[in-house]
Amino acid sequence: MAEAPNAGHEVERAAPVFDAELVDEESPISVGGGSRWRRPAWLTSRQEFRRAVRAVIALLIRLPFRFASAVGRGAVLMFRVWRKWVRVHDYREAAEKSEKLADKFVEIRALTLFRWKVSGAVVAAVASGLLVAYLLYGSVALWGAGAVAAVVLAVAGRRKEGAPGRKTVLPGPRALAWTMDPQVLVDAFRDAKLIGKDETLRLVERARRVGDGWAITIDLPATRKAADVIKHRDALASALAVDEVQLIVERVRGRGGHAGRVFLWVADEDPYSGPPRRTPLVEAEWWDAWQPIPFGVDARRRRIDLPLVWTSLLVGAIPRQGKTMAARLAAAGLILDPHSRLYVFDGKGGKDWKAAEQVAHRFVCGDGLPDVQAVRDHLLELVVEVQARYQRMAALDDEVCPESKITPGISRDPGLDMPITAVIIDEVQVFLENPAKIEVGAKKIAIGEHVADLLAYLARKGPAAGIVVVLATQRPDSQTIPSRLRSVLGSRFALRVMDWRDSNIVLGEQMNTRGYDASALLPSHKGVGILRPDGDMDAGSESLAMTVWTYYMGNQDWQAICARGRALREAAGTLTGHAAGDDSRRSIDSTAVVMALGGGTGRxxxxxxxxxxxxxxxxxxxxxxxxxxxxxxxxxxxxxxxxxxxxxxxxxxxxxxxxxxxxxxxxxxxxxxxxxxxxxxxxxxxxxxxxxx
Ligand SMILES: Nc1ncnc2c1ncn2[C@@H]1O[C@H](COP(=O)(O)OP(=O)(O)OP(=O)(O)O)[C@@H](O)[C@H]1O
CATH class of the missing domain: 1.10.10 (Arc Repressor Mutant, subunit A)
Structure with a gap:
């Protein structure tokens, strides 16, 4: 008979076969063990190791108690078994059922007697055996016999899977390294209904440590979309047994990316806990407004910068979530550029923006009618300014102004007087909701409506002329921020809001159905919001929106930045308007403005x-x-x-x-x-x- 090829050798065990397979790796990596040694989870990080040590110590402490209770349970169990046997329980029951107990009574009684005798004999035999052993070997024999009996009883009394009262005891939360196991991932994707029962994932890269978490890149089966995984992130987080704030899902775009390639990152713990990060602007001597402004960090602690020139920003949130902080961060970058001009209007009327007064060209703080009128007048002034800028740019040389758009050179040329001009309005709803009637053109409308028209014009026509509109509101509803204004605001930042409708109002239509819902953010996550950058911007082009934890800028830092901004302006000779003590309002040709707004109002x-x-x-x-x-x-x-x-x-x-x-x-x-x-x-x-x- 021919010998089998492996005969005489030790049989080599095959590695477990996993559904997930690895692609795009030069040297294929065994995902399930096999010939390559895979580091056990507790060796993957110091944290995992500490967790494993803690689990072992806890086990050792619990062991004596568990053993004693298992022995006790075993003794009770054995006693019950013996009692049933000695009473001929099954025979007695069968006779009872067939109503023949009386007929069988003598038989049963005889059997019971016999079993009692057997029991007595066994006890006597064991006792004499123990006595002999004691006489021969001393107390060691008794201890040994006791130990054997205890082990037998403990085994009999051990808790079995599925036994009633069985508690699930895990040594702490599931280890993330375990969660990142390919088979666990496949199961989680199936449980979350992101792939079918017969489908599988392809691992592009095996799980690796990235920052304070685990990262893995996978390809979904053909026709499955990464966008759907982003949309159903919560279901996946549940299937993976991690909190949804810990799970970051991104579509891999650009080179090497496609609609079905997903990058997963699971943070070790809540990525938005711990002390907030201080804004790097505190250290900056000055800032170039044309450069994206350091805005915050994402879950992986990567810095997120926010370009402001050529776009605008809407910040929405319920009170006390960090709206003012976000707006002040955007303002800080512009304050530190001495060549930028600031219109700062604070509808809350508190101290939040007081420090900006020393650098602001126009400054209004309060919610009374005179404040709203002042805001309206300053906005009118800006609308006229935008019109004038377009006219001046049209007259400029092609070399200086190639495409009727402001350039860094134009914005810094004092002769041309077209600096980057930011309109920053906190609690903008105060100005937009004021119902006082005013005459615009030939019609009477609410002043708030007029302010909305002016802002809509500035956000629509202003960016190319160097106007940046930054609005913050605690009432992000469709009545307060009319859609004609909302739709022209390029970048959106939604901190926690009341419900998905408000979230969509800030972030844009249907954003909740794509997995971006700011009402799901936690109240404890101050300063954490969803940023939907302007489509034209480079930053964030990888994904539609991202969760950002804004930098922290305490009051002292804010005041220091404003003081630095003033010093920079004084040195550059660019301190103008309110900050320079000039509050005179320009006389406005309102007919020209009405023309610019296209008939006077949005209606x-x-x-x-x-x-x-x-x-x-x-x-x-x-x-x-x-x-x-x-x-x-x-x-x-x-x-x-x-x-x-x-x-x-x-x-x-x-x-x-x-x-x-x-x-x-x-x-x-x-x-x-x-x-x-x-x-x-x-x-x-x-x-x-x-x-x-
Ligand atoms: N990035 C951040 N990190 C940590 N805490 C923050 C952050 N941003 C804001 N906070 C804290 O959140 C609280 C509210 O901030 P802020 O005043 O900016 O909120 P707000 O939404 O403007 O409130 P209100 O509606 O009352 O004006 C403050 O105590 C602030 O310290």
């Missing part, structure tokens, strides 16, 4: 409810394809049937369209095509009667 001469729909949608009237009726009814607080009828009378007929719902599923809902709305508006404006048929 058109449209009948209701179309006028409100247009106002609510703002720029989205152009950007969106479809708007659900339910959304309009909720936003405008109107009654649905009446609204539908009135819209019909104005020539706007509803239709059905698929839109993604909150859970990401596509749902067919009733609503209006924006193209139909635009056509109806054009028709009304051109004077033709709307066709209600």
């Amino acid at each position: 058109s001469e449209l009948p209701e409810p179309l006028a409100s729909v247009v106002e609510y949608l703002g720029e989205e009237l152009e950007e969106r394809e479809f708007v659900p009726t339910a959304e309009l009814v909720e936003a405008l607080e109107v009654e649905a049937t009446g609204f539908g009828r009135q819209m019909g009378e104005l020539g706007c007929r509803p239709t059905r369209h698929y839109v993604p719902s909150e859970d990401g599923e596509l749902r067919r809902v009733r609503g209006y095509r924006t193209a139909d709305l635009r056509a109806a508006i054009d028709e009304i404006k051109s004077g033709a009667d709307p066709d209600p048929s």
Whole structure:
């Protein structure tokens, strides 16, 4: 008979086969042990080692108690077994069931007697055996016999899997190194329904330590999308048994990245706990406003910079979450550039912005009508300034101004007088909600509405002319920040808000369905928010949005930065306006401003409810394809049937369209095509009667 190739040799055990397989590695790495030695989890880090040592000590301390209780349980168990046997329990029960107990009674009694005798004989035999052993070997024999009996009883009385009262006892939380095991990951992805039962993951890189956590890159099965993993991060965190704040999921983009490649990072502990980081601006002698401003760090403690020039920023949060701090961080970078000009308006009227008064070209602090009027006047001044800048840039040499956009050179040339100018408004809702009526053009409107129009203009037309708008609000709802203003604010930062609707108002439509919901942030995480950078910016181009923990800038640091900003301006000769003691307001040609705003206000001469729909949608009237009726009814607080009828009378007929719902599923809902709305508006404006048929 032919000999098997391995005969005579020790059989080599195959490594466990895992579903996950490794790709893109030059030398394939065994993911499940095999011929290569894999470091046990407790050797992977000092922390894991300490955890393992603690677990061993705890086990040793508990061991005597556990042994004693197991022996006790074993003794009781043995006694019960013996009693059942001696009483001929099973025979007796069977006879009872078949109602033949009386017939069998004599038989049972005889058997019971016999078993008692056997028991007595065994006890006598054991006792005499022990006596003989004692006489031969002394007390050692008794101890030995006692030990053997204890072990037998302990084994009999050990707690078994699934036994009632069995407690799950784990030595602390699951080790993260264990969580990063490929098979655990595959199971977690399956449990979270991110991959099917028969699908598997491909590991691009094995788990490795990155910062204070574990990182792993994986490829999803074909047709599965990284965006869905980001969206269902909570489910994955639950399946991996980690807190969702510890789990960072990113899509790998650019070279080597694709729609199905996911980078996972699991922090050892809450990445936003511990002392906050001080802003590096404290150490900066000065700052170039054209450079992105140090804003905060992400979960992996990587610095996140926020460009401000050519864009704008909206910060929204419920009170006491770090909104003012975020706005002051953005302002600090501009304060430290002596060539930038600052308009600082604080609707809260507290001390938060007081220090900025010494550098601000225009400064308003308070929520009274005179304050709102002052803000309106300063914004009017800026609108005129923007118009003038465009005219001046058009007249400039092509070499100085190649594309009707401000450049660093232009912004720093005192002769051209076009410095980077920031409008920073804290608690902007105070100014936007003021209902006092004023005359604009030929119409009377609320001053707050006018402020919104001016800000919308500045955020839309201002960036290319060097205007930066930074708005912070504790009321991020659609009524307070009209969509015509919101839609033109480039970067968004949402700290904790009340619900997903408010989060979407700050971050943009449907952001919650893509996995970005600022209402899920923890109250204890002060200064932590979701940053959705402007699409044009380089920073953050890797992902749509990211969680950022803003730098901490204590009051003293803030005051020091403002004082430094003043000194820099004094030295550069750029201290102007309020900071230089000049509070005179420029006389404004309001007709020019009204022209600039396109008819004076954001409202058109449209009948209701179309006028409100247009106002609510703002720029989205152009950007969106479809708007659900339910959304309009909720936003405008109107009654649905009446609204539908009135819209019909104005020539706007509803239709059905698929839109993604909150859970990401596509749902067919009733609503209006924006193209139909635009056509109806054009028709009304051109004077033709709307066709209600
Ligand atoms: N990055 C941060 N790290 C740690 N703590 C922070 C951070 N940012 C803000 N905080 C703390 O959060 C609290 C609230 O901050 P801040 O005043 O900026 O909030 P706010 O939202 O502007 O509040 P309000 O609505 O009352 O004006 C402060 O005590 C501040 O110290």
